[in-house]
Amino acid sequence: xxxxxxxxxxxxxxxxxxxxxxxxxxxxxxVERSWYVGVQGGTSFGQGTxxxxxxxxxxxxxxxxxxxxxxxxxxxxxxxxxxxxxxxxYALDCCPYWMSEEEVRYMAxxxxxxxxxxxxxxxxxxxxxxxxxxxxxxxSLLAKPSCRWSLTLSPQISAVTTSTxxxxxxxxxxxxxxxxxxxxxxxxxxxxxxxxxxxxLYGSIxxxxxxxxxxxxxxxxxxxxxxxxxxxxxxxx
Amino acid sequence: xxxxxxxxxxxxxxxxxxxFHEITAxxxxxxxxxxxxxxxxxxxxxxxxxxxxDGITRSFDTPREASAEQLQLPxxxxxxxxxxxxxxxxxxxxxxxxxxxxxxxxVRVSLRNPLANPAQxxxxxxxxxxxxxKATVAEAKLQRLMCTLxxxxxxxxxxxxxxxxxxNVAKEVRLTAQDDAGxxxxxxxxxxxKLTVDTYPINLFPTVSGKGRSLLTLEIITAAGSExxxxxxxxxxxxxxxxxxxxxxxxxxxxxxxTPYSISAWEDGWTVSGEILNSQE
Numbered sequence: 344x345x346x347x348x349x350x351x352x353x354x355x356x357x358x359x360x361x362x363x364x365x366x367x368x369x370x371x372x373x374v375e376r377s378w379y380v381g382v383q384g385g386t387s388f389g390q391g392t393x394x395x396x397x398x399x400x401x402x403x404x405x406x407x408x409x410x411x412x413x414x415x416x417x418x419x420x421x422x423x424x425x426x427x428x429x430x431x432x433y434a435l436d437c438c439p440y441w442m443s444e445e446e447v448r449y450m451a452x453x454x455x456x457x458x459x460x461x462x463x464x465x466x467x468x469x470x471x472x473x474x475x476x477x478x479x480x481x482x483s484l485l486a487k488p489s490c491r492w493s494l495t496l497s498p499q500i501s502a503v504t505t506s507t508x509x510x511x512x513x514x515x516x517x518x519x520x521x522x523x524x525x526x527x528x529x530x531x532x533x534x535x536x537x538x539x540x541x542x543x544l545y546g547s548i549x550x551x552x553x554x555x556x557x558x559x560x561x562x563x564x565x566x567x568x569x570x571x572x573x574x575x576x577x578x579x580x
Numbered sequence: 581x582x583x584x585x586x587x588x589x590x591x592x593x594x595x596x597x598x599x600f601h602e603i604t605a606x607x608x609x610x611x612x613x614x615x616x617x618x619x620x621x622x623x624x625x626x627x628x629x630x631x632x633x634d635g636i637t638r639s640f641d642t643p644r645e646a647s648a649e650q651l652q653l654p655x656x657x658x659x660x661x662x663x664x665x666x667x668x669x670x671x672x673x674x675x676x677x678x679x680x681x682x683x684x685x686x687v688r689v690s691l692r693n694p695l696a697n698p699a700q701x702x703x704x705x706x707x708x709x710x711x712x713x714k715a716t717v718a719e720a721k722l723q724r725l726m727c728t729l730x731x732x733x734x735x736x737x738x739x740x741x742x743x744x745x746x747x748n749v750a751k752e753v754r755l756t757a758q759d760d761a762g763x764x765x766x767x768x769x770x771x772x773x774k775l776t777v778d779t780y781p782i783n784l785f786p787t788v789s790g791k792g793r794s795l796l797t798l799e800i801i802t803a804a805g806s807e808x809x810x811x812x813x814x815x816x817x818x819x820x821x822x823x824x825x826x827x828x829x830x831x832x833x834x835x836x837x838x839t840p841y842s843i844s845a846w847e848d849g850w851t852v853s854g855e856i857l858n859s860q861e
Binding site: 439441447449450451452453454455456 | 611612613614615616622623626643644646647648649650715717722
């Protein structure tokens, strides 16, 4: 999975470079107020008490979605998007705990009770996010108006729903769907291929309020985050 | 620059945001996972669970409390003594705790009243290799401490009185001493004297070390007032095992040599093998 993802990113960068080379010298018309739509997709990671990226391994998730927005000028646009993703989270090495069937954390197995070591558990999460973000192209402040590249920072507010199943060696434990207010942001490097088509590589973080989305007993670790990264393809209308 | 970026990314993505975390690079700890040695003990109510190691003793009221805690110990090899249900209210007296940092102390348990017939109690020794920055879980098998003796005599005529007297019962058990097979829990060498038992089954200490046999004397007074003494020369009672002796009043002899047969791994039946005229203790 990791190799596949890396390969796709490299292929995308090569494509971008080739397109950039081909587009060199062709001036674009100045950006005007306009609507745009797009698709995006890539990988996702979860970070609660359990995490997709552990000391031992990176567990890649998948996510994708649609978005649309309004561009006021080269510097600023606002965007509404919906994403759906799924990934799994695992225990870190610093949490060698044991969880009882009642989902209480212990340091060691409890006599006469059934449970599992954290290392044998997997929290499989599916999530959906409806996000509103403002895109600020910082490069537009420095580069010439004809520059096709963009460097965008995007503060984001979102409504996020998560659903996590706890996979144990002997059964699955479903948990109720949760709703969170998401606060976070996105950063991206984009390239305008033509007057109406642009691509961007982006990374995003969403800090979730409310309950811990991984449903693992809360202890020591405070984070309640979703990360996602991938490629955005934008079409001007 | 690149290595700083990787380090920062790693910190962000895998970093531990701690308020308090038991597992840190400069601390070492061990948690104890209790297990039953005899599966049929599962579900028994445990209270007053203690963990003792390195001169420290910690007590817990329930198995859940015991599993929720860790012993903070310096790096090293440890033998952890676990006891359960050995309370003074149940007549148990523990000596030798908390011990010192020099290793497993000589812990002995005795009964204030040898005929107190307390509920079963358990103990176990768990070995742990404690390493800095690593959380260790040490498994401790809970072994039964008390022997359980049952004597049934069938066909006793009405009006007959039988007084049961048991000899060679150990005064104490050394929990941290090992027998020849390496098993922890060795009876002491001192007896409590003769015990007059008036109820069965009864939980007792095992037969003293150094004695090959348990001795049960039955003093029978018939309804007509005549007296008869029967000596049952029985096998040793070992730590944590159950014994059941079935006798028929009509077949009682002044001296009866008892041999064991196995009912289960932890229970022996005792049966009369015949009369031996020149008995040896």
